[in-house]
Amino acid sequence: MKKAIPFLAFALILMGCNNSKEKDNQNKTEEQMTNSENPLLSESTLPYGAPDFSKIKDEDFKPAMLEGIAQQQKAVMAIANSEEAPTFENTVIALEKSGMLLNRTAQVFYALAGANTNETLQAVEEEMAPKFAAINDEIYLNEKLFLRFQTLYNKKESLNLDAESLKLLEEYYEDFEIAGANLSAEDKEKLKDYNSRLATLTTKFGKTLLDANNAGAVTFTNKEDLAGVDEDFLKSKESKDGKGWTIPLQNTTQQPLLQSMDNRASREKLFKAAWHRADQGANDTQEIIKEIVEVRAQKAKLLGFNNYAEWSLQKTMAKTPENVNKFFNGLIPAATAKAQAESDEIQKMIKAKGQDFTLEPWDWNYYAEMVRKEKYDLDENQIKPYFELKNVLEKGVFYAAQKLYGITYKERTDIPVYQEDVKVYELFEENGEALGLFYTDYFARPSKSGGAWMDNFVTQSKMYNKKPVIFNVMNIPKPAGNEPALLTYDEVETMFHEFGHALHGFFASQQYPSLSGTAVSRDFVEFPSQFNENWALYPEILKNYALHYKTGEQIPQALIDKIKNSGTFNQGYSLTENLAASNLDMQWHMVSADKKIEDVNAFETDALKRTKVDTVHAVPPRYRSTYFSHIFAGGYGAGYYSYLWTEMLHHDAYNWFETHGGLTRENGQRFRDMVLSKGNTLELEKMYKDWRGSDPKIEPMLKARGLK
Structure with missing residues (x-):
């Protein structure tokens, strides 16, 4: 994810700092x-x-x-x-x-x-x-x-x-x-007040949510309650007094550990801690949300629009809320139908295991993993030993960039960093010319916002003769001691994703910083990053980085086949939870200035029902309103749809690569020259069409999701 800065041409991200004081x-x-x-x-x-x-x-x-x-x-x-x-x-x-x-x-x-x-x-x-x-x-003004x-x-x-x-x-x-x-002078003063209030409120939301995430961490004192959880993970979460294990919350509704926790009561406890982290007590964000939504609606009305979404979408590819909702309507029926079929399949698995209860959200990932193992014989614990963090980065992410774009690298240990886990790499063009500096900050810590993102310390511009200095942030659990950091496949894809953003910034070739690199609309900026995920499973790349951390053995073809065969597994759930969050975002920002929201939870329930993304009981939205930092703190208000919009672009783009020889320097250079290096210097629809030869089609996305 690329986040956005609260003023001028910047993009708001967030990151760590040297806390020493002289x-x-x-x-x-x-x-x-x-x-x-x-x-x-x-x-x-x-x-x-x-x-x-x-x-x-x-x-x-x-x-x-x-x-x-x-x-x-x-x-x-x-x-x-x-x-x-x-x-x-x-x-x-x-x-x-x-x-x-x-x-x-x-x-x-x-x-x-x-x-x-x-x-x-x-x-x-x-x-x-x-x-x-x-x-x-x-x-x-x-x-x-x-x-x-x-x-x-x-x-x-x-x-x-x-x-x-x-x-x-x-x-x-x-x-x-x-x-x-x-606007008139009088209305400009009103607008200034709205903008000031929104700046304060969104900052307050982000701070409150960080506190909520930290306070919501769940401590278990009985190890039996954590049966099924990886021992190495438990070591890293054991309290200093040795009397318990504290599980931190991820930003999303579902928590990674729910996939492996055998104890149903423990799953429910962890899920509900995440679900209710910010709707009660000192870290309740509901009043902040109501005020943000109200002020945004008033601002939109002052500017001559029916709602904030109309105002916000002006410089995007989608252009209007109606186009976004039309896009959603083309996905929701197929997504929820597939999610319901998946739910039925999981319910059968529950029964087959001798259990008699109705599938709930906290059960989904646990029993879905059983279904996946049964259908595809794929166990996440089988593949993690092949995904050691440094190998994934250097022999996977960087290697793919070398094959496509000629990029090489060397680690720099002489550049000061803001936190001990941060690493710095210098990147070079194929001819040896310096490209820029790349910082990685991959491990989770209480002082870090949830999620993953990219941004610049220094933005490329010819006007200032600046090359880019870029960072990627993730929230991978840090292993205990000298244990290796072994990634899930989702984390592998996220690493490729964030480096796709970085490439968009590194390949920028603009005169002016305001137009440089990733300074494009929200519903285009996620395209280069999502597109870069495709190389994670590309045979030549995968076999180069997926090496067993103990033996150095290359990942066997049988495991690769299992990963690929399971690629469309659980996609009904995945797409539905995303659509639910995306619809929530649009519904919040289509509220008119004359409507006052009395109850955040009631609005949320009604919004999900109205858009028909709540039809499968055990599929909650990826983010509830109360911890939806993208839209209430991260610059994505009325813009979360962009992840699905750009997913359409990236599958369509990869389809072009597949039909033109795949992973080649020629294809990579053409993509770099016509898309990745252009920044915001062209109309984005024209940029894409000039490269692709046609407008994007949704069919490759539906096929990749197993919906067609």
Whole structure:
């Protein structure tokens, strides 16, 4: 997943930070901080301008970002109040260059705030959120500035701009209009208030949910309650006093351990802890949700739209909520029918095991695994020894990139990192030319947000002569001691997925940072990442990285066949849980400004029923509203559908590769040249069609899911 930053052209991610504090700085005020004392106030001297985490301290961020805001305010006012006639250079380029310090600092801060946060960073994040919203409004609601852009936009054909410069002008102008530049002065003030409130609320939601995830961890004191759970995993979760095992919660509704827990009562306990983590007590997010939804609806109405979804979808491939719902309607009947068939099959397995109870959500993965073993003779524990983390990354993910794009790598141990588990690699082109730096942060910890994501520390741009510095984050359970990190196949796919995002950023070749790499719409940005998952099971790649961690033996063909044969297993469940979450998102954001939500749970129940994704009793949504961080904290409001939309694109794209020779340098280079390197310089529909030769078709997706 690629997350999004709360202001300007950024993308909000989140990540860890060096928490050391120098005693001689503790008593100094922010105003006394000098460039020499605050490393963020000047560009890093490390290779590629990578953040120097050996120098950066928590207390550096706030003064650096405040100074960045002040610098940008000054620059924006100079552009807006200039007496010179507007030109592309003195208006568009000047604005593009106006936020260097703020952008550079915020990219590092939001990276750090997600993967290794603490009370200091959380307090800064909460305090700065409305300030970021305010500077965004100072730009896009500035009437004088907008008039300069409008003047240029209205005569764009006579400016003789190159294609990328013209696209930059058009993007800025559209952003001004979408942000409310045409509103009256009175309405602009209302909008500023809405934006400030939303910045505060979404930040609060993220913090509350992190606390809910940590507080919701389930402790078992009787080892019999954890029968069936892997011993190595239990070692890593044993309390220091040796009197129990604490199981942390993943962001999703279903929890990985439910697949192996023999004790039904324990499964129910863990599932309900996840289900109710944020709907009661100190970490209840329901009131925050109601206020976010209300303010978003009011904002949309002020901007002339019926609901927030209509406003939010303007610059996407889908364009309108009606198109998204039409897309859903083409999937829901087939998905729920397959899920019901799977449910019936699992219920038979329960009966065959001598049990007499109705299948519940906490039973699904446990008995589905039994069905999978029976039908496909595939046991997750059989395949995990072949998926050792470093092999998957270096001999799988990197190897696929070498075969397709000529990419090579070397590990860098001389680049400071923000947390001991983080690794750094330098990537190179086929001819040896430097491509950029790649950071990996794969292990879960309490200070890290749930899920997996990618973003930039440094964004590629020719204007600043910058190569990309990119990071990937996951939440793989860290093994105890020196035990190897063995991955599930889902985790393997996630690693390929996030590196697909990274490739999109590494191959960027844009003049302007605002158009660079992954700065595309939400319903396109997940396409390169999902497409990259296809190489995880590609024979040449799989056999190179799937090596037994003890013997070095290559994964046997029999196991490969089992993985492939089971590829469509449980896809009714998987698609239905995703559709349920996606529909929840759209339903929340199609609420009109005159409707007040009284009860979050009641709205959720009604929304699932209304969209007919609740017909299979034991299939809950992938995310409940109360812990749906994508849409209430992560920039995906009215955008979660994009994962399914881009799934359609990636299966269609892989179908092209299959019919054109598969994994070849020629195919990879063509895909890189025509898609991955283009950033947001072309209309995305045209970009895809030019490469593919046709519009995307949904049939390859249905076939891959076993629905056709």
